[in-house]
Amino acid sequence: MRAPVLLTTTGLRAPGSRDILALAVPALGGLAAQPLMGLVDTALLGRLGAAELAALGASNALLNLLASALIFLEYGTTARLARRFGAGNMDLLAREAVQMAWLALLIGGFVGAVYYVFPDPLLALVRVPENVMGPARTYLSIRAFGIVPMLWIFVGNGVFRGLQDTRIPLYIIVGANVLNAAMDVILIFGWGAVGVPPLGVAGAAWATVAATWLGALTFLLFGARRLRLHESGGSGMLRLRLDLLRDLLGISRDLLLRTLGLQAALFMGTRMAAVFGAATLAAHQVGWQLWLFLALLLDSLAIAGQALVGRALGAGRPDHARAVGNRLLVWGAGLGSFLTAVFLALRPLLPRVFTADPEVLAAVDSVFLILAWMQIPNAVLFVLDGLLIGASDMAFLRNWMLILGLFGVFSAWLGAALLGSLAGVWLGVSVFMMARLVAMGARWRGSGWIRG
DSSP states (O other), X not given: OOOOOOEETTEEOOOOHHHHHHHHHHHHHHHHHTTHXXXXXXXXXXXXXXXXXHHHHHHHHHHHHHHHHTTHHHHHHHHHHHHHHHHTOHHHHHHHHHHHHHHHHHHHHHHHHHHHHOHHHHHXXXXXXXXXXXXHHHHHHHHGGGHHHHHHHHHHHHHHHHTTOOHHHHHHHHHHHHHHHHHHHHHHHOBGGGTBOOOTHHHHXXXXXXXXXXXXXXXXXXXXXXXXXXXXXXXXXXXXXXXXXXXHHHHHHHHXXXXXXXXXXXXXXHHHXXXXXXXXHHHHHHHHHHHHHHHHHHHHHHHHHHHHHHHHHHTTOHHHHHHHHHHHHHHHHHHHHHHHHHHHHTTTTGGGGTOOXXXXXXXXXXXXXXXXXXXXXXXHHHHHHHHHHHTTOHHHHHHHHHHHHHHHHHHHHHHHHHHOSHHHHHHHHHHHHHHHHHXXXXXXXXXXXXXX
16 A cells, blocks of 8 residues: 655645545544454443443553553654655664564563463552452453554554555454454353353453454564565564664653653543442443543544654654644544534433443443543644654653643542542543643644754
8 A cells, every 4th residue: 555645856745635634534444443342342241240341441441551651662653663754764664663563572571471460469559349350350361461462553553654554554453353343242142052151251351362463463464565574684674673772762761651641640530430339430431431432533633643744854844744733733623523512412322332230321421521522622632642742752742741640640539539429530630631732732832842
């Protein structure tokens, strides 16, 4: 699949609407498909009971914390390789892509072992209720086997986005989700005709692990072909290079610290929801999955921003980077408004897709308006985040997110303490997101990111 052509005889032209859409539309499909594994698990396990749903929520809080902390493997790869692509340095692009895959393997192997061996201490951080601990332990231990391929998928996404191609990731993610959905139904509820017993929570975990490995191996295959690794250095291209790895770790460190600040606030929200009991934690899981689904839809524009801003700055054209960024911010506000309207229209129906428990439904309804209306500022915020990552403005993102992360932890705790409900938790998280919007909006209006 060829990337959008932005080069003319006079050099790099400013990306127009067609160039943005060529990246954003397939990215939208891929991002929409990506959280479907979690949504399918949530919908099916919700039929088994509140304890199973709460177990999924507690386990996913830890897995989402990990995934978000390590998302630098995706975002850092996109920003770095987009600059190499803009500068026309394809050999270095391929070498750095391979080193990011090595980094994913090393980190994923270590973290996967920790999650498998120590599920109970990790779940204790979320303050999981006693009746939820058993299924949560089972789910988290099995999902540990899928951490390495999850990180390879991050790198694969980053590589293809850096190459200005979001179609291949779309096809791979959709294929993995189809496998996950089919295996979920068979493994959770069993299939007597072929002798498969119902595995419940364990079945959901094994289905996700299998689908994740399929996606990762497909990314590795297509990535090797696209970068022509077999033609550009042979086996030497695939070796672990400590010099390149050290350079990449600098970017990774800043993005890791930035993400830890973000996730600290979101993790506190889950921890406070668990204080109010299993039904509230289950409702928080439903709300979080919907939030994540909408966030990833909105992030399609941020993905386009990462790729196009990185490419423009790599080619030495900051004017083009600002032009495409400003256009994406307008589009983001429009997309956020549309999703809010759709979400509000589906208020009577959407929560019932995940659960029939009256107590859980009531708790979800108490935060539904917050969840819906926050999509408008969230859309602008996510685009800003993508633009600054594409500009490799990592030091700013690191420093401010560490400060704002502490503020977010406090606001989530304070909201829960003052209102004593799930609505208080979500109000606290929303205040944190608005603070992020103000800080990053001010940065984009200036010129510091051009030198980032």
